[in-house]
Amino acid sequence: MTTAPPVPAPDAALARRPGSVRFLWLLVVVALLAALMAASVAVGSRGVGWSEIVAALGGSSETIGEAAVTKRIPRTLLAVLVGAALGLAGAVMQGVTRNPLADPGVLGINMGASLAVVTGIAFFGLFSATSIVWTAIVGAALAAVFVYAVGSLGRGGPTPLKLALAGTATSAALLSFVTAIALPRGDITESIQSWEIGGVGGATFDSISTVVPFLVVGFGISLLSARSLNSLALGDELAAGLGERVALARGLAALGSVLLCGAATAVAGPIWFVGLVVPHLCRLLVGVDHRWLLPFTALTGACLLTASDVVGRIVARPSELDVGIITALIGAPFFIAIVRRQKVREL
Amino acid sequence: MTAVAAPPTATVDEVARNRVRRASRRRTVITVLGVLVVAVFAVTLMVGQTFYPPGDVLRVVFGQEVPGASFTVGRLRLPRAVLAVVAGLSFGLAGVTFQTMLRNPLASPDVIGITSGAGAAAAFAIVLLGWSGTTVSVTAIVAALAVAVLIYGLAYKGGVAGTRLILIGIGVGAMARSITSWVLSKAGAWDFAEALRWLTGSLNGATWALTVPALVALVVLAPVLLALTRELGALQLGDDTASALGIRVERTRVVAIVAAVGLLAFATAACGPIAFVSFLAGPIAARIVGPNGSLLVPAALVGALLVLVADLVGQFALGTRYPVGVVTGVLGAPYLIYLIVRTNRAGGSL
Numbered sequence: 001m002t003t004a005p006p007v008p009a010p011d012a013a014l015a016r017r018p019g020s021v022r023f024l025w026l027l028v029v030v031a032l033l034a035a036l037m038a039a040s041v042a043v044g045s046r047g048v049g050w051s052e053i054v055a056a057l058g059g060s061s062e063t064i065g066e067a068a069v070t071k072r073i074p075r076t077l078l079a080v081l082v083g084a085a086l087g088l089a090g091a092v093m094q095g096v097t098r099n100p101l102a103d104p105g106v107l108g109i110n111m112g113a114s115l116a117v118v119t120g121i122a123f124f125g126l127f128s129a130t131s132i133v134w135t136a137i138v139g140a141a142l143a144a145v146f147v148y149a150v151g152s153l154g155r156g157g158p159t160p161l162k163l164a165l166a167g168t169a170t171s172a173a174l175l176s177f178v179t180a181i182a183l184p185r186g187d188i189t190e191s192i193q194s195w196e197i198g199g200v201g202g203a204t205f206d207s208i209s210t211v212v213p214f215l216v217v218g219f220g221i222s223l224l225s226a227r228s229l230n231s232l233a234l235g236d237e238l239a240a241g242l243g244e245r246v247a248l249a250r251g252l253a254a255l256g257s258v259l260l261c262g263a264a265t266a267v268a269g270p271i272w273f274v275g276l277v278v279p280h281l282c283r284l285l286v287g288v289d290h291r292w293l294l295p296f297t298a299l300t301g302a303c304l305l306t307a308s309d310v311v312g313r314i315v316a317r318p319s320e321l322d323v324g325i326i327t328a329l330i331g332a333p334f335f336i337a338i339v340r341r342q343k344v345r346e347l
Numbered sequence: 348m349t350a351v352a353a354p355p356t357a358t359v360d361e362v363a364r365n366r367v368r369r370a371s372r373r374r375t376v377i378t379v380l381g382v383l384v385v386a387v388f389a390v391t392l393m394v395g396q397t398f399y400p401p402g403d404v405l406r407v408v409f410g411q412e413v414p415g416a417s418f419t420v421g422r423l424r425l426p427r428a429v430l431a432v433v434a435g436l437s438f439g440l441a442g443v444t445f446q447t448m449l450r451n452p453l454a455s456p457d458v459i460g461i462t463s464g465a466g467a468a469a470a471f472a473i474v475l476l477g478w479s480g481t482t483v484s485v486t487a488i489v490a491a492l493a494v495a496v497l498i499y500g501l502a503y504k505g506g507v508a509g510t511r512l513i514l515i516g517i518g519v520g521a522m523a524r525s526i527t528s529w530v531l532s533k534a535g536a537w538d539f540a541e542a543l544r545w546l547t548g549s550l551n552g553a554t555w556a557l558t559v560p561a562l563v564a565l566v567v568l569a570p571v572l573l574a575l576t577r578e579l580g581a582l583q584l585g586d587d588t589a590s591a592l593g594i595r596v597e598r599t600r601v602v603a604i605v606a607a608v609g610l611l612a613f614a615t616a617a618c619g620p621i622a623f624v625s626f627l628a629g630p631i632a633a634r635i636v637g638p639n640g641s642l643l644v645p646a647a648l649v650g651a652l653l654v655l656v657a658d659l660v661g662q663f664a665l666g667t668r669y670p671v672g673v674v675t676g677v678l679g680a681p682y683l684i685y686l687i688v689r690t691n692r693a694g695g696s697l
């Protein structure tokens with residue numbers, strides 16, 4: 001009886017990518033992001049020449065072409081920031097809940113931010129950008145805590161099915177409150193509608209500078225929690241055995257992701273599925289080590305949202321397609337594919 | 348010998364007595380619900396800007412000319428009230444069918460994306476194609492069926508597991524909603540209001556032309572579902588148990604889905620997806636009836652009652668006139684949340 005040679009588990013190969021492969025992918029993603037940012041500045045419903053682009057980047061806005069490019073710069077910047085925030089928030093959320101379907105949209109966190117902002121506009125006369133960001137973050141946090149608490153009641157803890165159902169049902173419930181508040185208030189319908197549809201099209205440097213402090217704190221907390229997310233991935237008991245303070249680590253990481261997606265929602269409206277697609281894609285590229293995964297999801301998220309924005313401008317010329325619609329159309333089939341791959345037992 | 352035989356006889360008697368008691372409770376509940384539906388229906392016909400006494404209303408209903416009342420009651424209130432009842436019955440019946448079949452009270456058609464699909468198609472037809480009336484209804488019906496087929500097909504992997512169906516429905520629903528919000532972003536002010544009707548549900552546009560197709564669908568499809576009562580009850584025990592009991596699981600499921608989606612689609616085409624009615628009717632009926640047999644009929648009656656009452660509230664009880672879907676949504680949302688909490692804690696089904 002000779003012992004059979006040990007068969008390497010396919011997952012192990014996937015989880016441990018050699019450093020050189022990761023580094024290669026890092027270069028590829030950074031180059032891709034640079035190319036997409038250039039495309040986002042250059043491409044739009046109005047064609048512009050290279051000379052105009054160069055002039056506009058130099059600060060000139062004399063011709064119409066240069067003015068168009070000048071408007072595209074903050075927009076590109078916002079797409080990059082929001083995409084990075086959502087991608088990273090999704091990865092952290094999936095790590096914290098140990099749940100492949102976690103996403104700010106699926107878990108109803110976006111809708112919590114929506115209801116908070118609409119309530120603020122309708123009843124408390126909130127119009128300043130900073131107060132809207134704070135309101136959105138508080139709403140997002142409340143929704144996140146609520147959905148997670150409800151989804152983890154009962155047998156088996158927070159299974160993907162229970163979390164997704166709790167999130168969707170909560171979204172539906174919150175949406176009907178949003179409608180009830182917005183419908184009779186003709187005076188504010190327009191500002192609510194424009195916020196609700198969102199997107200990055202209306203970006204200005206002012207609106208960006210309002211959310212940047214929140215995003216910076218969110219990025220910091222999330223990236224620092226990479227190590228504890230790695231231990232949490234082993235299960236709560238093992239993580240505690242490794243010296244991790246499980247509740248604290250989980251709470252901090254969740255705070256980071258709520259800050260990120262609350263701020264992103266406040267400035268760009270509810271955007272679905274970026275936080276779902278990006279982490280899964282990145283795990284295929286660099287494996288499951290959160291120290292690599294988290295920065296990667298930020299970069300890839302930025303790529304995805306910038307690309308969606310550019311595509312939205314190209315396919316619907318001369319008008320444009322909102323970036324949230326493109327990401328949902330890309331993301332929903334992806335969501336379905338993940339569900340189909342899971343075994344029923346694990347749902 | 349007699350001493351040994353006696354206890355089982357007593358137990359059988361007890362079981363039989365319990366069964367009779369439960370059946371009579373079910374009958375009582377159904378009767379009370381039916382009477383309530385008729386009463387609220389009558390109130391809806393009488394109350395409004397001007398009040399008409401029951402005598403006038405009855406004469407109009409039986410086709411006599413009554414000055415003033417003939418127009419207000421016959422042309423405005425009657426189609427609206429009939430549509431409310433028909434839509435409520437359809438939503439209630441379809442919703443409880445899905446919930447029973449998928450063994451999860453949260454798996455109603457509004458959550459798993461079928462109504463979102465119908466709504467997206469209707470908004471698309473109104474805003475971008477400039478259609479109106481019957482063509483919009485047909486579009487909504489075709490879209491609801493197509494979405495149901497799509498969800499079923501995507502969830503099929505050597506048989507359909509309920510959990511997979513629900514999650515895939517959530518994904519498809521998200522896609523449909525993003526299409527709707529894209530369409531709405533292109534809408535002018537008038538179209539926007541019209542299209543919003545397709546998102547929340549409203550009886551304001553009720554006419555006989557809209558009501559009759561929904562009524563016909565109800566008359567044709569409701570018996571199909573009622574005939575499946577026994578099979579649906581067995582499906583609630585789990586697919587394996589059901590097939591051990593001699594139920595053809597896949598066939599039952601396909602027939603039930605087609606009939607329920609048909610009901611939903613025709614009702615949605617007439618008045619939009621009235622929020623949460625198909626979701627709430629089943630669980631409320633379950634609370635009232637208790638574990639006493641099929642929920643199909645009680646849930647349908649609860650649905651009709653919900654729509655009638657919510658429409659009365661939306662029209663007269665509040666300062667502004669709200670469409671019925673907003674009222675059911677706001678009333679339904681807290682109950683929905685309570686229900687999720689309770690379901691998850693118990694880990695059980697309906």
